[in-house]
Amino acid sequence: MKPTTSEMEILQVLWEKKSCSVREVHESLNKKDVGYTTTLKLMQIMLEKGLVVRDSSSRSHIYTANITEEQTQTSFLDKMIDTVYHGSTSRLVMQALGHSNTSKEELAAIREYLETLEKS
Amino acid sequence: MKPTTSEMEILQVLWEKKSCSVREVHESLNKKDVGYTTTLKLMQIMLEKGLVVRDSSSRSHIYTANITEEQTQTSFLDKMIDTVYHGSTSRLVMQALGHSNTSKEELAAIREYLETLEKS
DNA sequence: TTGATATTACGAAACACTTCGTACATTTGA
DNA sequence: TCAAATGTACGAAGTGTTTCGTAATATCAA
Numbered sequence: 001m002k003p004t005t006s007e008m009e010i011l012q013v014l015w016e017k018k019s020c021s022v023r024e025v026h027e028s029l030n031k032k033d034v035g036y037t038t039t040l041k042l043m044q045i046m047l048e049k050g051l052v053v054r055d056s057s058s059r060s061h062i063y064t065a066n067i068t069e070e071q072t073q074t075s076f077l078d079k080m081i082d083t084v085y086h087g088s089t090s091r092l093v094m095q096a097l098g099h100s101n102t103s104k105e106e107l108a109a110i111r112e113y114l115e116t117l118e119k120s
Numbered sequence: 121m122k123p124t125t126s127e128m129e130i131l132q133v134l135w136e137k138k139s140c141s142v143r144e145v146h147e148s149l150n151k152k153d154v155g156y157t158t159t160l161k162l163m164q165i166m167l168e169k170g171l172v173v174r175d176s177s178s179r180s181h182i183y184t185a186n187i188t189e190e191q192t193q194t195s196f197l198d199k200m201i202d203t204v205y206h207g208s209t210s211r212l213v214m215q216a217l218g219h220s221n222t223s224k225e226e227l228a229a230i231r232e233y234l235e236t237l238e239k240s
Numbered sequence: 241t242t243g244a245t246a247t248t249a250c251g252a253a254a255c256a257c258t259t260c261g262t263a264c265a266t267t268t269g270a
Numbered sequence: 271t272c273a274a275a276t277g278t279a280c281g282a283a284g285t286g287t288t289t290c291g292t293a294a295t296a297t298c299a300a
Contacts, residue, residue: 004287008203022247038289040248045287059247059296074219076204077212081220083128084196089216090226092197094233096209096216099194100201106210107238113214114231118224124257142277158259160278165257179266179277 002079003051003072006042011072014052014065021060122199123171123192126162131192134172134185141180 003011013028014020020028026039043063046052055062085092097110123131133148134140140148146159163183166172175182205212217230 005203006288012206034288035290036246037248037291041250041290042288044249056248061248070215073204073212074215076200077216077219080196080200081216083125084193086132089220089222090230092193093213093216093230095190095194096197096201096213097230097234097237099197100209102209102237104238107234110210110213110217111231111234111238114217114227114234117217117222118227118231126258154258155260156276157261157278161260161280162258164279176278181278 001049001051001067002075003046007046007051008072010039010042010046011051011065011067011069014063015069019055019062019064021062023060025063121169121171121187122195123166127166127171128192130159130162130166131171131185131187131189134183135189139175139182139184141182143180145183 009029010025013025017024017028022040022043023036025043026036029039043052047054047063051066052063053066054064081087081089081092097107102110129149130145133145137144137148142160142163143156145163146156149159163172167174167183171186172183173186174184201207201209201212217227222230
């Protein structure tokens with residue numbers, strides 16, 4: 001299951017806020033040029049797809065993500081390594097490190113993690 | 121410019137073989153359930169988009185990728201870090217390392233690269 | 241109460257992607 | 271030579287995504 005770009009934006013909000021009405025999601029996104037019913041429709045479709053669940057006991061339905069963020073990240077990652085990097089994780093890692101200016105602290109954290117991986 | 125999945129498959133062939141006729145690309149892909157004209161049409165659209173160029177001096181046109189593989193990889197990577205990892209490269213790197221079984225040699229290579237990054 | 245506001249449901253339009261059929265042109269070989 | 275094979279061009283159908291308008295319903299406030 002691979003959420004679309006718009007669906008990802010909505011999921012980000014739900015992951016951050018736990019549970020939300022459509023209105024809350026729509027306002028968090030605050031896309032100037034997109035109407036409320038668009039967000040509503042997207043979330044209804046996400047419900048059909050099983051990406052979210054909702055509590056419809058009150059008039060304004062409350063939505064919650066039905067997949068975890070980590071789950072989703074690794075699923076995107078796997079697909080990307082496969083289709084863009086020929087399965088080479090290390091190539092992806094090196095490019096990622098080289099291309100963005102990661103802070104010294106982050107680099108150190110990654111190195112430590114790497115050392116524990118190398119020991120096992 | 122973000123190639124679609126089908127376009128990526130075609131680009132992979134072009135990157136590997138440098139220059140190809142539609143027929144060659146189609147056969148390299150050897151998708152059982154997709155006709156030749158589909159590949160042709162896709163490549164014509166890619167031409168319009170500027171993803172490929174072609175030499176049409178002979179009857180069977182010869183296509184060449186017009187973007188580099190590295191360019192494309194980093195463009196996917198940047199988008200992914202942005203939309204899936206909230207801009208956190210280190211989180212992506214850690215997940216990538218943790219999730220796939222990278223060989224000891226690759227891990228060592230990454231650590232060395234990391235150390236040079238830390239020094240600069 | 242009743243009119244304004246907020247909410248959901250839903251159909252449909254606009255767009256992009258993938259697929260194929262068909263028309264037409266060129267090459268090949270029997 | 272001329273029929274078969276090969277190649278390009280292109281329209282159109284099918285599907286998925288994003289967008290919105292409108293209708294129906296519920297809530298709220300004066």
